[in-house]
Amino acid sequence: MSDGEATEVTGGTIAFLGLGHMGGPMAANLVKAGRDVVGFDPFPAAAEAARAHGVEVAQSAEEAAKGAAIILTMLQKGEQVLELYRGTEEQWGLLASAAPGTLFLDCSTINVDDAREAAEAATAAGHRFIDAPVSGGVMGAEAATLTFMVGASDEDFAQVEPLLGLMGKRIVHCGDHGAGQAAKVCNNMILGASMIAVCEAFVLAEKLGLKDDVLFDVAAHASGQCWALTTNCPVPGPVPASPANRNYEPGFTGALMSKDLHLALQAIESTGTIAPLGTLAAKIYDEFATHGGATRDFSGIITDIRYRSNPQI
Numbered sequence: 001m002s003d004g005e006a007t008e009v010t011g012g013t014i015a016f017l018g019l020g021h022m023g024g025p026m027a028a029n030l031v032k033a034g035r036d037v038v039g040f041d042p043f044p045a046a047a048e049a050a051r052a053h054g055v056e057v058a059q060s061a062e063e064a065a066k067g068a069a070i071i072l073t074m075l076q077k078g079e080q081v082l083e084l085y086r087g088t089e090e091q092w093g094l095l096a097s098a099a100p101g102t103l104f105l106d107c108s109t110i111n112v113d114d115a116r117e118a119a120e121a122a123t124a125a126g127h128r129f130i131d132a133p134v135s136g137g138v139m140g141a142e143a144a145t146l147t148f149m150v151g152a153s154d155e156d157f158a159q160v161e162p163l164l165g166l167m168g169k170r171i172v173h174c175g176d177h178g179a180g181q182a183a184k185v186c187n188n189m190i191l192g193a194s195m196i197a198v199c200e201a202f203v204l205a206e207k208l209g210l211k212d213d214v215l216f217d218v219a220a221h222a223s224g225q226c227w228a229l230t231t232n233c234p235v236p237g238p239v240p241a242s243p244a245n246r247n248y249e250p251g252f253t254g255a256l257m258s259k260d261l262h263l264a265l266q267a268i269e270s271t272g273t274i275a276p277l278g279t280l281a282a283k284i285y286d287e288f289a290t291h292g293g294a295t296r297d298f299s300g301i302i303t304d305i306r307y308r309s310n311p312q313i
């Protein structure tokens, strides 16, 4: 099935599959750094935008992957990654057609179990696999300041670290296969639950007659301090750059928070972890996403909490 030996990871061509909100600017940064990138995305506008940034665009994932040393995926879901790898009844998967030893680098945010399954399938087919989900959002992707959470062997991590450094500024080796996704899911469970806690505190303060900037001033310098408060503050004013100051234009959408909390729920269930706060946060963000919050910044959940606390408004 293969086309011959895979070229060296450090210099070979990169097949970039998934040129969406995150993948598009990440691929553009690789091109800017002088790497050969052949991309594919079935959504024509995404493919065109990438082409405008110097990415060579192929007509299919298979065409993009032909002869690539690295096959990088930046997709929405684990099922999409696994389908590309394994193929379908009609179509060979990339694991079968890639040269032996190809590096399969998945930067999507997916279920930990799917990442481990992808790693097993890739290694069984004679390839290498790395899970490297990111945080930092579209702005981080554009500015090449993403954080990468990497699940890989020591040897593969050492090889891929310089490449990830072209798209990000913090590259953390979290452990073996699946550890990157595990770190991402745990971090975002903290984020979801802490944003809800910060929003509830502001609404409670408002009802107690305490001004937003007073609570901010106290909590930002006390034990309530956290990223949800001091960087992504859900009320306008105290942090001028936070989405609350532009009517909750994202930022990080309610839909993505809901998605990530569902990945946390799957991990909670598969490991038998007792996590009532994370579980409740998933339910609360589901409601937010289905009632207009899907495309708003996740901090916009404060408007729901305020509304429910003031039914007379």
Ligand code: NAD
Binding pocket: 017, 018, 019, 020, 021, 022, 023, 040, 041, 042, 043, 046, 061, 074, 075, 076, 077, 080, 084, 107, 108, 109, 110, 134, 135, 136, 137, 138, 251, 252, 253, 256, 259
């Ligand atoms: P997106 O929907 O904008 O991009 C995904 C792209 O994949 C789409 O353009 C789609 O057409 C393409 N695609 C689907 N099937 C494909 C295939 N078989 N081959 C090639 N391309 C295919 O999503 P995004 O916002 O770029 O997010 C990508 C991943 O990054 C997700 O897992 C998301 O959870 C994660 N993430 C997103 C953000 C963010 O702020 N957007 C932040 C951190 C992590």
